[in-house]
Amino acid sequence: MMRIETWLNDTARLLSWAPPWLISLTLITLAITFALMIHAIAVQVVRRAVSRHNAFWQPLIARTRRPTRLAMIVAALSPVANVAPLTTGQAEAAQHVLLVLFILLLGWMAMTALDIGAALYLRGFKVDVEDNLLARKHVTQVRILRRAMAILVGLFTLALALMTVPGVKQWGVSLLAAGGAASLIVGLALQPLLTNLIAGIQIAVTQPIRIDDAVIVEKEWGNIEEITATYVVVRLWDWRRMVLPLSYFIQTPFQNWTRESAALIGTSMIYVDPAAPVDRLRTQLDAIARASPLWDGKVVNLAVTDIRPDVMEIRCLISARNAPTTFDLRCEVREKMMAFLRDELPEAFPKRRLALADDPARSILAERSS
Numbered sequence: 392m393m394r395i396e397t398w399l400n401d402t403a404r405l406l407s408w409a410p411p412w413l414i415s416l417t418l419i420t421l422a423i424t425f426a427l428m429i430h431a432i433a434v435q436v437v438r439r440a441v442s443r444h445n446a447f448w449q450p451l452i453a454r455t456r457r458p459t460r461l462a463m464i465v466a467a468l469s470p471v472a473n474v475a476p477l478t479t480g481q482a483e484a485a486q487h488v489l490l491v492l493f494i495l496l497l498g499w500m501a502m503t504a505l506d507i508g509a510a511l512y513l514r515g516f517k518v519d520v521e522d523n524l525l526a527r528k529h530v531t532q533v534r535i536l537r538r539a540m541a542i543l544v545g546l547f548t549l550a551l552a553l554m555t556v557p558g559v560k561q562w563g564v565s566l567l568a569a570g571g572a573a574s575l576i577v578g579l580a581l582q583p584l585l586t587n588l589i590a591g592i593q594i595a596v597t598q599p600i601r602i603d604d605a606v607i608v609e610k611e612w613g614n615i616e617e618i619t620a621t622y623v624v625v626r627l628w629d630w631r632r633m634v635l636p637l638s639y640f641i642q643t644p645f646q647n648w649t650r651e652s653a654a655l656i657g658t659s660m661i662y663v664d665p666a667a668p669v670d671r672l673r674t675q676l677d678a679i680a681r682a683s684p685l686w687d688g689k690v691v692n693l694a695v696t697d698i699r700p701d702v703m704e705i706r707c708l709i710s711a712r713n714a715p716t717t718f719d720l721r722c723e724v725r726e727k728m729m730a731f732l733r734d735e736l737p738e739a740f741p742k743r744r745l746a747l748a749d750d751p752a753r754s755i756l757a758e759r760s761s
Contacts, residue, residue, distance in 0.1 A: 411475075418474060418475050419468065419471055422468050422471045423464055423467065423468070426460075426463040426464045426466070426467035426468075427460070429463060429467075430459065430463045433463075434452060434456065434459075437452060438452060450507050451503065451504055454503045454506075455500050455504070458500050459500065462493060462496040462497070465492050465493045465496065466493070468485075468489055469489050472485040472486050487555060487556075490555055491552050491555055494548060494551045494552045494555070495552060497548070498544055498545065498547070501544050501548075502541060502544055505537060505541060505544065506537070509533050509534070509537040512529075513530055513533055516529050527602050527603055527604070528598060530601070531595065531598060531600070531601040531602050531618060532595045532596075532598065534618055535591045535592070535594055535595035535618055535620075536591075536592070536595045538591065538619060539592055539620060542588055586638055587620065587621040587622070587636055587638055588620065588621075590637040590640070591620055591621075591637050593641055594618070594637060594640060594641070599640055599647065599650075600615050600618070601615065602615055602618065603616075604647055604648070604650070605648040605649045605713075605714035606625065606646060606647050606648065607646035607648070608625055608633065608639075608643075608646075609633065611625075611627050612627065612628050613625040613627035614714075618637075621636065621637060623636075623640065628718075649713070653713040653714070654687060654689070654711065654712050654713065655714055656708055656709070656710045657708070657710070657711060657718065657720055657721040657724075658706060658707070658708060658721065659707040659709070659721045659725045659728070660705070660706055660707070661705045661707065661729065662703070662704055662705070662741055663703050663740065663741060664738070664739050664741050666738075666739075667703060667736065667739035668736070668739070669693070671735075672693060672705060672731075672739075673693040675731050676693045676707050676709075676724065677691055679723070679724055679727045679728070680709055683720060683723060685711050685720040685723065686710070686711060686720060687710050687711050689710045690708055690709060691708065691710075692707075692708040693705060693706070693707050693708075694706050701741055701742070701744075702741045707725075707728065709724055
């Protein structure tokens with residue numbers, strides 16, 4: 392850097408005959424040209440050096456090419472501010488602007504490296520397969536932690552930039568302290584942003600929910616569609632979207648149907664006459680299950696769960712590989728069992744019975760009339 396500044400000083404002395412604006416423009420042009428040349432050479436050297444390990448470094452080099460180029464230009468312009476014919480105030484202002492830009496560019500590069508690392512880690516996990524429990528676990532963890540880390544990187548970058556401004560330096564120190572404590576001390580999570588950040592880290596570690604989990608929240612059934620740094624999007628069964636804060640899933644009870652496995656047991660209730668033949672109904676349920684492509688071959692059961700004066704309650708249990716398939720299978724069982732009752736056992740439909748007792752007065756009248 393000292394050599395660059397010496398070279399720029401020599402160039403400025405050679406142009407001492409020119410007006411100040413021309414000297415400044417010439418120095419800026421030379422510095423930018425020099426920075427672009429050094430950047431192009433450095434990119435080629437680094438690419439050849441990491442050609443054997445291109446899974447992470449090659450994408451990182453490609454995606455950070457623009458911010459590193461800008462950072463190189465900022466670094467080259469820093470000595471120009473000292474050499475150019477500027478007043479002390481102008482030189483200090485230029486140096487401060489360049490420093491802030493350099494800090495923001497470092498934050499940009501850190502965000503890019505974070506994105507690439509997360510994408511490479513998730514490359515081996517597929518959520519569009521039948522048994523995707525492990526994949527959903529890792530996808531959920533990485534997405535939440537990546538967004539939490541992005542917030543922390545943003546906080547640190549903003550704090551460092553504010554610390555360079557004398558008038559708001561204390562704000563930057565306070566923000567830096569809060570950002571550092573956010574990942575360590577739950578007690579400091581007083582602001583909504585930090586509360587959801589802590590909740591996101593808790594969800595990533597304990598995983599009460601994962602991407603594509605089937606849940607019941609606020610008496611609505613749906614699937615976890617997206618988990619951001621501050622909220623969760625639940626895709627309801629009728630394609631509506633319910634948006635809930637992350638802290639909801641830490642503080643509020645809810646049902647998760649696919650916490651350990653995607654497979655579920657569905658229930659279909661039918662109501663028949665107490666005299667209905669249960670064995671024939673059980674045989675028919677077994678036949679329906681074996682004929683259905685939705686059944687996973689694990690659970691099929693029929694049981695009498697309640698008997699009332701006029702009706703007998705029959706519970707049909709049947710399992711399927713995931714929540715949507717279970718719902719469809721429940722409907723199929725219900726429809727086919729009712730069709731079986733209509734076609735084969737119409738007498739099994741519930742009936743209200745009425746028995747008439749003998750009336751002595753009616754008997755006397757009948758005898759007299761005869």
